[in-house]
Amino acid sequence: MNIEKYISDAAxxxxxxxxxxxxxxxxxxxxxxxxxxxDYTIVTxxxxxxxxxxPEATAxxxxxxxxxxxEAIGGxxxxxxxxxxxxxxxxxxxxxxxxxxxxxxxEAEPTGRNIMIEYSSPNTNKPLHLGHIRNNLLxxxxxxxxxxxxxxxxxxxxxxxxxxxxxxSMVAWLRYGNGATPExxxxxxxxxxxxxxxxxxxxxxxxxxxLVAGGMSEEEAKKQAPIMLEAQEMLRKWEAQDEEVRALWHxxxxxxxxxxxxxxxxxxxxxxxxxxxxxxxxxxKSLVEEGLAxxxxxxxxxxxVWIDLTADGLDxxxxxxxxxxxxxxxxxxxxxxxxxxxxxxxxxxxxxxxxQNYHFQVLKLVLKKLGYEWSDDIYHLSYGMxxxxxxxxxxxxxxxxxxxxxxxxxxxxxxxxxxxxxxxxGCTSEEADAICSMVGLGALKYFxxxxxxxxxxxxxxxxxxxxxxxxxxxxxxxxARICSVLRKAEEQGIECVxxxxxxxxxxxxxxxxxxxxxxxxVAAAGENFAPSIIAAYTYELCKAxxxxxxxxxxxxxxNETTKxxxxxxxxQVARIIAKSMRLLGIDVPERM
RNA sequence: GGCUCCGUAGUUCAAUGGAUAGAAUAUAAGAUUCCGGUUCUUACGAUAUGGGUUCGAAUCCCGUCGGAGUCACCA
Numbered sequence: 001m002n003i004e005k006y007i008s009d010a011a012x013x014x015x016x017x018x019x020x021x022x023x024x025x026x027x028x029x030x031x032x033x034x035x036x037x038x039d040y041t042i043v044t045x046x047x048x049x050x051x052x053x054x055p056e057a058t059a060x061x062x063x064x065x066x067x068x069x070x071e072a073i074g075g076x077x078x079x080x081x082x083x084x085x086x087x088x089x090x091x092x093x094x095x096x097x098x099x100x101x102x103x104x105x106x107e108a109e110p111t112g113r114n115i116m117i118e119y120s121s122p123n124t125n126k127p128l129h130l131g132h133i134r135n136n137l138l139x140x141x142x143x144x145x146x147x148x149x150x151x152x153x154x155x156x157x158x159x160x161x162x163x164x165x166x167x168x169s170m171v172a173w174l175r176y177g178n179g180a181t182p183e184x185x186x187x188x189x190x191x192x193x194x195x196x197x198x199x200x201x202x203x204x205x206x207x208x209x210x211l212v213a214g215g216m217s218e219e220e221a222k223k224q225a226p227i228m229l230e231a232q233e234m235l236r237k238w239e240a241q242d243e244e245v246r247a248l249w250h251x252x253x254x255x256x257x258x259x260x261x262x263x264x265x266x267x268x269x270x271x272x273x274x275x276x277x278x279x280x281x282x283x284x285k286s287l288v289e290e291g292l293a294x295x296x297x298x299x300x301x302x303x304x305v306w307i308d309l310t311a312d313g314l315d316x317x318x319x320x321x322x323x324x325x326x327x328x329x330x331x332x333x334x335x336x337x338x339x340x341x342x343x344x345x346x347x348x349x350x351x352x353x354x355x356q357n358y359h360f361q362v363l364k365l366v367l368k369k370l371g372y373e374w375s376d377d378i379y380h381l382s383y384g385m386x387x388x389x390x391x392x393x394x395x396x397x398x399x400x401x402x403x404x405x406x407x408x409x410x411x412x413x414x415x416x417x418x419x420x421x422x423x424x425x426g427c428t429s430e431e432a433d434a435i436c437s438m439v440g441l442g443a444l445k446y447f448x449x450x451x452x453x454x455x456x457x458x459x460x461x462x463x464x465x466x467x468x469x470x471x472x473x474x475x476x477x478x479x480a481r482i483c484s485v486l487r488k489a490e491e492q493g494i495e496c497v498x499x500x501x502x503x504x505x506x507x508x509x510x511x512x513x514x515x516x517x518x519x520x521x522v523a524a525a526g527e528n529f530a531p532s533i534i535a536a537y538t539y540e541l542c543k544a545x546x547x548x549x550x551x552x553x554x555x556x557x558x559n560e561t562t563k564x565x566x567x568x569x570x571x572q573v574a575r576i577i578a579k580s581m582r583l584l585g586i587d588v589p590e591r592m
Numbered sequence: 593g594g595c596u597c598c599g600u601a602g603u604u605c606a607a608u609g610g611a612u613a614g615a616a617u618a619u620a621a622g623a624u625u626c627c628g629g630u631u632c633u634u635a636c637g638a639u640a641u642g643g644g645u646u647c648g649a650a651u652c653c654c655g656u657c658g659g660a661g662u663c664a665c666c667a
Binding site: 028030033034035036041043045048055079080081082123160163164165277302304313314315318320321322323325327328353354355356357358359361382384385421423447450451452454455456457458460463466467468469470471477480481484485488524527528532536539540543546547549550551553554555556591592 | 631
């Protein structure tokens with residue numbers, strides 16, 4: 001049952017009986033804060049105008065009425081204008097039994113809403129780095145959360161596989177590669193191609209330097225450097241469908257995709273649809289025509305097409321180049337339109353870094369001006385940079401943290417820690433590998449996802465993998481301990497039974513309440529696209545369980561009924577931990 | 593300069609306009625050492641700043657100061 005709705009309805013009925021017309025919005029319900037007695041709290045301030053009494057008097061008469069009318073609500077107390085209601089133990093026992101019996105607990109009914117979430121969207125000229133990790137983890141987790149909320153989620157990846165950047169890698173490979181391939185070098189494809197991108201930049205700079213030494217202005221040198229001219233020429237050939245260039249482009253991109261696949265697999269993310277910009281970059285031109293016809297866009301003398309957004313506090317924005325070719329915005333407009341139509345989407349979420357906030361502001365505004373009301377259904381899930389204890393990542397200074405390296409480091413740290421403690425001695429090497437990978441990745445994922453996306457964050461690898469504190473491994477550890485208890489119970493032939501809970505300790509009631517909060521937590525995370533809400537919930541659950549487990553033995557409990565109840569409680573806590581973590585894309589081990 | 597976002601304990605993070613601003617970590621003191629690396633208690637310690645709205649503001653509005661991003665015929 002929906003507990004919050006039950007309480008709200010009870011309060012609404014009582015308030016209506018006392019004061020006449022009361023709207024649901026006037027019933028402010030929240031969970032009672034820990035330091036006060038009670039389970040749910042009604043804030044009575046919004047009702048004072050109707051009751052014409054003091055906050056205390058209003059809360060008291062409302063409380064009396066609610067308790068009199070509802071058997072499950074056993075008592076209340078009033079502090080200032082806050083009415084704290086307490087539910088009976090039997091009520092919580094019943095809720096607990098419901099959870100145990102519900103195999104789909106926390107999964108919402110289908111909503112029929114189609115939501116596309118686009119994330120990752122890499123360039124094919126270099127490997128993924130720490131910033132992409134935040135993107136991928138966020139995108140995957142939000143997709144999981146939206147699915148749990150009953151939506152049809154389409155995970156999409158729009159690969160930026162064309163343009164001058166990939167031509168740069170191609171030119172450098174032709175010039176300096178000597179036919180090197182991933183096979184011949186033993187290098188991951190994306191890294192190999194990335195190396196030539198770096199190589200391009202190196203030679204480009206030295207060519208500029210030479211030209212400047214020869215008397216050319218720096219600005220001119222940047223345009224005239226032979227290697228840059230070569231790259232631009234290659235882009236022209238690419239657009240003209242030159243066979244040789246296309247063949248090389250296919251070859252090098254396929255290396256990159258093989259490399260990305262490995263990284264995605266390591267990160268545990270996946271996609272339902274992969275789009276390539278080489279196939280979508282021509283979209284959007286008809287929209288430009290449409291905008292011109294409607295007089296929303298205007299054409300400059302050189303033939304380029306613009307929109308003037310100065311009245312909206314923005315700038316003039318280019319939508320089509322003078323030569324008729326499209327820019328980023330053109331194809332994003334076209335892509336959005338095409339998707340909304342062909343997938344009948346109700347919502348599109350773009351997981352893209354906050355350096356593109358302006359772009360999405362413009363995108364939505366242009367669509368709106370064209371008369372597409374679904375512009376409101378576009379949501380830019382913007383996230384901030386990830387910094388490291390050593391400082392900011394800067395590609396120019398070579399301080400970029402590679403995604404593959406980081407993942408490998410996290411896993412090997414997890415391995416070192418486990419070996420030191422000898423915890424994996426009894427495992428096969430496959431089991432040990434799986435556990436180290438779960439722990440290393442769990443540390444990384446949890447640490448990144450617990451933070452509000454829009455904030456710039458600091459990733460501290462050492463802190464993230466600590467077994468104490470608000471970390472992934474702490475949560476995994478709690479789960480593994482419970483599994484250990486459950487294994488022992490099984491060996492002893494003890495069954496888990498939920499009914500007949502009998503008396504209930506305060507900590508047990510607290511844990512059951514937290515388990516009851518799970519569906520509402522999933523809903524809140526879905527509404528706000530916020531994995532951090534799930535993370536905070538799970539951490540609180542683990543802390544509460546650890547405290548309980550410390551004070552009250554499960555297997556040594558002498559009363560058989562109590563023992564079974566505690567065991568079931570532990571089992572359900574483990575179940576919800578695992579479910580929550582899955583929403584974050586994190587796996588939990590049964591031993592570690 | 594225009595626009596957007598962010599400023600919370602030493603540090604890293606929380607807080608649908610609600611109660612005494614929570615954790616974690618670090619530091620200090622104490623208890624415990626029993627199903628897995630303990631756990632618990634206590635102490636210390638923060639809303640950048642000035643106004644406004646409200647019964648009530650870290651949160652909403654305006655100003656100031658600090659930081660980030662962005663303002664390309666790049667993506």
